[in-house]
Amino acid sequence: MPKQIIASSSAPTPGATPGQAESPLAQAVRFGNMLFVSGLGSVDPRTGAVVEGDIAAQTRLALDNLMSVLADAGATAKNIVNMRVTLRDVADFPRFNETFRAYLAGEKVTRTCIGGIPNRAGVNVQVDCIAMFD
Amino acid sequence: MPKQIITSSKAPTTGFTPGQAVSPLAQAIRFGNMLFVSGTGSLDPVTGQVVPGDIVVQTKQTLDNLMSVLEAAGATAKNIVNMRVILRDVADFPRFNETFREYFAGEKVTRTCFGGVLHRAGTDVEIDCVAMFD
Numbered sequence: 001m002p003k004q005i006i007a008s009s010s011a012p013t014p015g016a017t018p019g020q021a022e023s024p025l026a027q028a029v030r031f032g033n034m035l036f037v038s039g040l041g042s043v044d045p046r047t048g049a050v051v052e053g054d055i056a057a058q059t060r061l062a063l064d065n066l067m068s069v070l071a072d073a074g075a076t077a078k079n080i081v082n083m084r085v086t087l088r089d090v091a092d093f094p095r096f097n098e099t100f101r102a103y104l105a106g107e108k109v110t111r112t113c114i115g116g117i118p119n120r121a122g123v124n125v126q127v128d129c130i131a132m133f134d
Numbered sequence: 135m136p137k138q139i140i141t142s143s144k145a146p147t148t149g150f151t152p153g154q155a156v157s158p159l160a161q162a163i164r165f166g167n168m169l170f171v172s173g174t175g176s177l178d179p180v181t182g183q184v185v186p187g188d189i190v191v192q193t194k195q196t197l198d199n200l201m202s203v204l205e206a207a208g209a210t211a212k213n214i215v216n217m218r219v220i221l222r223d224v225a226d227f228p229r230f231n232e233t234f235r236e237y238f239a240g241e242k243v244t245r246t247c248f249g250g251v252l253h254r255a256g257t258d259v260e261i262d263c264v265a266m267f268d
Contacts, residue, residue, distance in 0.1 A: 001268045003212070003215060003242065005242050014244075014245065022235075022239075023235060024234070024235055024238035024239065024240075024241050024242055024243060025242070025243065025244070025245050026242040026243065026244055027244070028244060029215045029216070029242065029243065029244050031215050031266040032167065032266065034215070034266070036215045036216040036244045036264065037244060038244040038245050038246060039245070039246030039247065039248070084246065086246075086248045114250075116220075116248040116249055116250045117224050117248055117249025117250070118224075118248055118249070119221065119224040119227040119247050119248065119249060126246065126248060128244070128246040130216075
């Protein structure tokens with residue numbers, strides 16, 4: 001059973017540094033009934049440029065990007081079992097969390113959130129996830 | 135089905151603090167078709183001492199250690215589905231990423247990378263992974 005590489009044109013490519021060799025990074029990899037999604041942030045899916053904005057706007061775009069990858073893998077929020085969130089500034093947590101709650105309304109997931117430094121300047125929130133299929 | 139503890143003499147022991155009680159940490163645990171590998175860094179596999187060097191040297195040593203653990207579990211880079219990277223200084227990201235790309239040329243994985251504080255002084259990058267088997 002090989003890894004199945006998921007590539008979504010409606011989500012940004014992770015780890016993109018212009019001019020470097022072909023990236024070994026996939027937006028997502030499916031193996032059997034499991035799907036692993038790379039960390040994504042507030043980046044324009046088409047241009048790859050950072051979309052600056054307050055934490056609510058950045059959280060929505062990061063989650064939109066994540067959901068686009070899930071959609072191309074044939075998954076929805078119902079398939080997400082685990083999420084990991086990195087916030088550049090944990091003072092943003094209340095507004096991040098409020099946005100997150102509204103976004104995933106009606107769904108249940110597990111989540112771990114920490115303060116850390118996203119490597120991409122201007123990105124204030126990064127989200128990845130693990131999803132599972134029936 | 136019990137946890138299967140993976141031990142490699144070619145990779146450093148994780149969480150090793152001299153004089154303490156026996157460590158509850160495994161280099162890796164296999165459960166069913168899944169393998170979880172502990173975070174490892176730029177440590178000498180034999181002495182457990184930090185292998186100093188720039189981010190390129192440290193990234194290579196860290197990945198060598200990770201691959202040794204995978205090898206002991208009967209896995210290769212082809213089995214890796216997800217990786218987590220912590221950089222002490224995100225200014226190191228471009229050179230870390232270039233090294234990572236060369237190391238995994240031709241393979242595809244998912245990855246989440248962020249800046250954080252590594253507990254071991256002198257290590258500037260820490261990497262863990264999840265791998266899966268047929």
